[in-house]
Amino acid sequence: xxxxxxxxxxxxxxxxxxxxxxxxxxRVYDTHRDKMQIKNLHIALPNLERIFTCxxxxxxxxxxxxxxxxxxxxxxxxxxxGLYAYIGSKxxxxxxxxEVLRRTLDDVMSERKVLDLAPVQRLRAxxxxxxxxxxxxxxxxxxCYLEAKGLSREQREAAMQMELKFDARLLQTFEDGVAAxxxxxxxxxxxxxxxxxxxxxxxxxxxxxxRSGTRVEDYARFVLDTTLRNLGYRPA
Amino acid sequence: xxxxxxxxxxxxxxxxxxxxxxxxxxRVYDTHRDKMQIKNLHIALPNLERIFTCxxxxxxxxxxxxxxxxxxxxxxxxxxxGLYAYIGSKxxxxxxxxEVLRRTLDDVMSERKVLDLAPVQRLRAxxxxxxxxxxxxxxxxxxCYLEAKGLSREQREAAMQMELKFDARLLQTFEDGVAAxxxxxxxxxxxxxxxxxxxxxxxxxxxxxxRSGTRVEDYARFVLDTTLRNLGYRPA
DNA sequence: GTCTATATCTGGATAGAC
DNA sequence: GTCTATCCAGATATAGAC
Numbered sequence: 427x428x429x430x431x432x433x434x435x436x437x438x439x440x441x442x443x444x445x446x447x448x449x450x451x452x453r454v455y456d457t458h459r460d461k462m463q464i465k466n467l468h469i470a471l472p473n474l475e476r477i478f479t480c481x482x483x484x485x486x487x488x489x490x491x492x493x494x495x496x497x498x499x500x501x502x503x504x505x506x507x508g509l510y511a512y513i514g515s516k517x518x519x520x521x522x523x524x525e526v527l528r529r530t531l532d533d534v535m536s537e538r539k540v541l542d543l544a545p546v547q548r549l550r551a552x553x554x555x556x557x558x559x560x561x562x563x564x565x566x567x568x569x570c571y572l573e574a575k576g577l578s579r580e581q582r583e584a585a586m587q588m589e590l591k592f593d594a595r596l597l598q599t600f601e602d603g604v605a606a607x608x609x610x611x612x613x614x615x616x617x618x619x620x621x622x623x624x625x626x627x628x629x630x631x632x633x634x635x636x637r638s639g640t641r642v643e644d645y646a647r648f649v650l651d652t653t654l655r656n657l658g659y660r661p662a
Numbered sequence: 663x664x665x666x667x668x669x670x671x672x673x674x675x676x677x678x679x680x681x682x683x684x685x686x687x688x689r690v691y692d693t694h695r696d697k698m699q700i701k702n703l704h705i706a707l708p709n710l711e712r713i714f715t716c717x718x719x720x721x722x723x724x725x726x727x728x729x730x731x732x733x734x735x736x737x738x739x740x741x742x743x744g745l746y747a748y749i750g751s752k753x754x755x756x757x758x759x760x761e762v763l764r765r766t767l768d769d770v771m772s773e774r775k776v777l778d779l780a781p782v783q784r785l786r787a788x789x790x791x792x793x794x795x796x797x798x799x800x801x802x803x804x805x806c807y808l809e810a811k812g813l814s815r816e817q818r819e820a821a822m823q824m825e826l827k828f829d830a831r832l833l834q835t836f837e838d839g840v841a842a843x844x845x846x847x848x849x850x851x852x853x854x855x856x857x858x859x860x861x862x863x864x865x866x867x868x869x870x871x872x873r874s875g876t877r878v879e880d881y882a883r884f885v886l887d888t889t890l891r892n893l894g895y896r897p898a
Numbered sequence: 899g900t901c902t903a904t905a906t907c908t909g910g911a912t913a914g915a916c
Numbered sequence: 917g918t919c920t921a922t923c924c925a926g927a928t929a930t931a932g933a934c
Binding site: 494495496506507510515516 | 927930932
């Protein structure tokens with residue numbers, strides 16, 4: 427099995443998963459198409475970008491509920507009436523954000539190339555991949571975390587299932603490592619939840635990392651080292 | 663120095679810090695007195711309890727912004743006009759919640775008896791104390807975390823300072839341990855932030871702990887063990 | 899496709915009776 | 917101390933001109 431080396435650089439991730447610029451807004455358009463009246467992509471994509479970007483800024487500053495569509499209209503430069511050509515309703519806008527992130531995350535998490543790696547390398551790939559995605563789509567994660575209460579019951583449920591699925595994927599990797607005699611611990615489930623929490627810190631505590639000047643690669647290494655240490659792993 | 667044994671049971675904590683029932687509402691009354699028109703304690707305390715408890719329920723279900731004072735009026739059984747004898751405004755209610763939690767947390771964190779302990783015992787006391795307080799005042803923490811965006815700039819700043827202060831207290835304990843030759847690590851600050859994050863999980867991911875049936879004492883042990891392991895501590 | 903103007907409603911807050 | 921009735925700002929959403 428030629429599982430190693432596996433390129434875990436941020437550059438490689440960005441190349442494998444285009445989650446910024448036009449490909450992203452195309453993705454938004456695709457999942458959101460039925461709610462929109464605008465069919466011309468050359469007009470729709472830039473406006474979608476303005477609408478979503480400004481929503482993130484405003485929701486980040488005062489919360490989504492407290493942000494009015496008048497605020498959004500002013501920030502985007504699109505009139506109130508104009509906005510409704512792009513969204514079905516205000517709630518619909520929040521729902522679209524959650525849906526785009528969840529579908530994207532689901533795609534990235536299902537990547538076969540990662541799932542086939544040996545435990546330590548797989549862990550390394552999962553941690554780096556998740557942090558890079560966190561970093562690139564930071565506003566989306568942050569929004570979904572803080573505004574979850576405003577989403578529909580189905581969407582809240584789906585978000586919770588997504589986190590459990592992530593935990594389960596880590597746990598499976600840990601257990602594979604235990605079976606291979608690499609890891610040992612009597613609290614694997616709690617350790618998996620802790621690794622998930624460490625990763626979430628990257629978008630929840632961005633202010634703290636900015637303060638200390640920690641870069642994403644540094645933090646990725648810290649999370650990997652810490653997780654492996656907690657699993658009792660000793661490099662050969 | 664008679665620093666050990668130090669009682670770290672939940673019962674001992676509850677006895678040392680009465681954070682439930684009448685003492686709690688008395689505390690709320692004291693910090694909130696100037697905004698209230700009701701002076702009779704026998705009437706004020708039970709109504710404060712109803713108002714704050716229902717606010718937590720409603721804010722937890724749909725978010726504080728989305729909760730209307732009419733909702734709150736219905737839930738508490740107190741009329742709209744009646745509510746305004748207890749709060750200055752809706753925003754004022756949120757501010758009061760943050761202020762009560764922050765003052766209480768500040769009291770608990772400043773306890774001298776804990777600060778004088780040797781590093782490992784101090785760490786144990788900090789972790790247990792914080793988790794017990796998390797557990798008892800769960801709705802308050804959860805509210806402050808998720809509704810922080812709606813607070814004033816000063817209050818958001820104060821909440822951030824509080825977290826940095828908590829990190830710093832952990833870091834100081836770690837450094838004392840390093841100086842005593844007990845601990846060793848090249849990422850003390852990140853480890854402190856991680857311990858803080860682990861503790862916050864107790865109120866942020868309550869659904870997950872409920873699912874797995876993890877009790878607060880079990881989790882306290884896990885957090886302590888994990889932190890000590892990451893600090894390279896080996897019991898004598 | 900985008901705008902202005904407007905319908906409609908909800909929510910915070912207050913006045914004043916009891 | 918508590919309630920009812922009411923005021924009014926500001927929000928979502930839509931209709932229809934251009």
